[in-house]
Amino acid sequence: MEALLENVSEVWTTAIKYGYTIRGAIEFGEIYWNENELIGPAFNNAYRLESEVSRISRVIVSSRLNRVLRNLANDHRSDITDHLIANFRKDVDGYVVVNPYILGHSDEERLSLAEKLRALAKNSPTSLVKEKYAHLISMLSEKERNAIGRSEL
Template sequence: MTYERRIIGFIDILGFGQLVLDSEDDSEKFDLIKGVLEKINSVDDIYGSPEDFFAHSNYTYLSPAAKKEMDEFYESMKAAAGPKRIRITTFSDSIVFSCSADSEGLTDFRYFLTKLLVYTSPFKLLIRGGITCGSLVHSDQLIFGPAMNNAYHLESKVANYPRIVVGERFEEFVEELEGDPLATLVKRELIRDKNETVSYIDCLDLSTNKVAQNMCGANAYEILLNEKNTIETLIREAPEDPKIASKLKWYAEYFNEFLTRKSEVEVVVSHIQGMPLETVMVPVFDLRVETT
């Protein structure tokens, strides 16, 4: 066993600890916890199933013979990718995932994070996280290394708000892939906080893009409507704690800024044999929330 250079994400579900405490006497909150954890545990990388792997094709509608041929190809690709696939460790309200620090790993990283954001969107919970790159051991039994410590530090000490910040070593890794189309896309999906010199992932953009719709069955407008409901519910139910209020205010302002920047999102309205056939652009400005 030795250290590998890996991309690692440490994600925390905000408010989950209190939800667990309340669930002992509240069956609805118990069911909510169960639903969240089941969804999280079902998140996988692109090799999770043939349907995931062939998401851009009409796999579901193939004949049994054609599907058998595709399945054999899927299994061979899955086996070849084995050592590089996303590794996931979950405990309590935290999710740690890592993948190889190369172009293939960056693809899996982005797909996994997109799927995680889509799957947790309906639950009226916010997430905070840290992403970095560095020396790590991550197996079914063990996870440790400088990169793990760094990712945890970013999540717990740097993020501060409901956002996923990225460390300098992750940004340096992406720069190393200069000329790679995906690396260029990932750089565009980072927001630089000029006041704090911190970079964080544009999670709303990630959860409403075409990958989210094609590979996760997401509806971009519904994702944003979920976030609006989450913000308004948490503001309404939040205790009078200035720290909590500042976090919700920050997220509401980020949400409104995203709506201003996008103005409309593309939504798939019809399919043919599982493939998107028709899309429409749906205005989103009406989803803005009050921040005062």
């Protein structure tokens, strides 16, 4: 999970630096693959969450992965699980998401990413597209991590 979150952070940060952003979803469960295809219930649900629910730049955690995190937080309390849980937050619509606070490696870098997003929003062709950046800009500009609490999982 730590490696996954680090990769999400690097991809998201790099995308913003190059003038884009991402949205996605993380699921936990069965997948099947061969050299030509990747399929299975977990893959299908992650795709559904990304395409139908995410809508803005964020990475949603599926309800199944949320249960895994809750079990870790409650049944295996340690500094390691506390550190892992701190990478998530509850979003305004109730979904658990990857906390954008993990983007960048410092407050300075997060604020720089927020400025890059403000420039992207300013140059967006429509107000609807501009609005898609607002929530992420707000979270990157926060002074505190606003991580999820064990009781919120």
